[in-house]
Amino acid sequence: MLWLHQVHRLQPSTRDGFEQLVRDQWLPAIAARPGARLAWFATSTRGAVHADEAVTITGVADGAALTELGQRIHGGDLTTLATALSGLRTGVETRILEPLDYDPLNISSVAEIPAEAQQLDARSYMHDFVPPVVGNMRGYEDMMRGRYMALTEQDLSGVALRASWRTVPGGGPVPEMFNLSEIRSLDALERLVCDEIPKEYKAMGTWMWTALASRDRWTTRLVRSATWSPLQ
Numbered sequence: 001m002l003w004l005h006q007v008h009r010l011q012p013s014t015r016d017g018f019e020q021l022v023r024d025q026w027l028p029a030i031a032a033r034p035g036a037r038l039a040w041f042a043t044s045t046r047g048a049v050h051a052d053e054a055v056t057i058t059g060v061a062d063g064a065a066l067t068e069l070g071q072r073i074h075g076g077d078l079t080t081l082a083t084a085l086s087g088l089r090t091g092v093e094t095r096i097l098e099p100l101d102y103d104p105l106n107i108s109s110v111a112e113i114p115a116e117a118q119q120l121d122a123r124s125y126m127h128d129f130v131p132p133v134v135g136n137m138r139g140y141e142d143m144m145r146g147r148y149m150a151l152t153e154q155d156l157s158g159v160a161l162r163a164s165w166r167t168v169p170g171g172g173p174v175p176e177m178f179n180l181s182e183i184r185s186l187d188a189l190e191r192l193v194c195d196e197i198p199k200e201y202k203a204m205g206t207w208m209w210t211a212l213a214s215r216d217r218w219t220t221r222l223v224r225s226a227t228w229s230p231l232q
Contacts, residue, residue, distance in 0.1 A: 001108055002066060003039070003165060004058040005178065007093040014088040015043065015052045021088070022056065023117050023228050026081055030058065031115040033072070035065030039113045039231045042125065042223040055127065055223055061110050066096070096171025097178055102145045105163040117228035124189055126159065126181040127221040129173075137166070137175035144177075158188025193222075 010018055019041070027038045040057040060066045072078040086092075099105065107113065132140040144164060153160070163180040167173060183189045225232055 001099060001110070002060045002062065002168070003097040003099070004036075004056075004060055004066065004069070005095045005097050005165075006056050006058075008054045008056065008085075008089045009091045009093075010052040010054060010089050011087075012052075015054070018054055018085065018088045019043065019226060021081070021085060022054075023226070026078075026085065027117060027230070028115070029078055029081055030069070032077070033068075034061075035110060036060045036069045037110050037113040037115055037230070039107075039229075040225065041229045042127070042225045045124070045222045045224050053221070053223075055221075059107065059110050059113050065110075094172070095176075095178070096168050097165035098168050100141060100144070100164050100166060100177075102149050103164050104149075104161055114230040116230070118230055118232075120227055120229070120232050122227050123225050123232055124183040125162070125223050125225065126179075126183060127223050128177075128179040128181070128218050130177045130179060130218040131173060132175050132177065134175065137177075140177065141166075157191065158185040159183055 008018065022038070022041060031037050037059050038056065039059045040055070042055045044051050044053040058069070060069060069078075073082045099107075130140075148161070160182050161179060162182050163178070165178045167176040167178065
């Protein structure tokens with residue numbers, strides 16, 4: 001199972017039109033053939049560093065399915081729609097990701113992704129690209145598996161990891177990890193936006209103190225999923 005992750009930089013005033021085109025035409029068109037399905041759609045929130053942006057994540061069964069999807073986009077049944085989407089944006093940043101062995105999303109088949117738009121509550125997420133210090137990717141993965149995944153809900157203060165993947169060689173910047181974390185309460189959102197991280201959370205021996213030895217920079221987006229997104 002692979003994940004096609006794209007950050008779309010949108011033309012001014014095209015956000016609603018882009019979302020509608022993805023929801024009403026792109027989503028069902030991809031699902032018309034086996035091997036790939038649009039899994040997740042989100043947009044940047046107010047106050048985002050880069051606005052307007054949309055994030056799409058497409059599940060693909062394997063490398064062959066990814067190749068087929070590319071052929072459909074570049075000269076097949078998806079070409080016209082892909083051209084229309086391109087006309088609504090100024091650029092796109094693409095990565096190919098694979099799940100880590102502790103990935104909490106735990107989806108192993110494209111068939112597990114709904115093929116139609118849903119009617120669910122929108123959710124807020126922290127969307128993180130984390131490039132570990134060169135040579136420390138394996139060590140960072142081990143820390144995530146052994147220490148972060150063992151933290152309690154109280155330790156996490158209302159933020160829960162929903163997906164943890166890594167960029168594959170040739171699929172974008174490496175080494176790099178992608179983490180998607182759901183913000184599960186207004187209190188948690190307020191703390192993230194308004195409060196500094198308490199000093200005790202960064203003290204010697206804590207998760208954050210240990211992790212900073214392997215990764216000392218990251219790019220975080222605050223995004224909101226669409227109510228119709230197949231996965232939430």
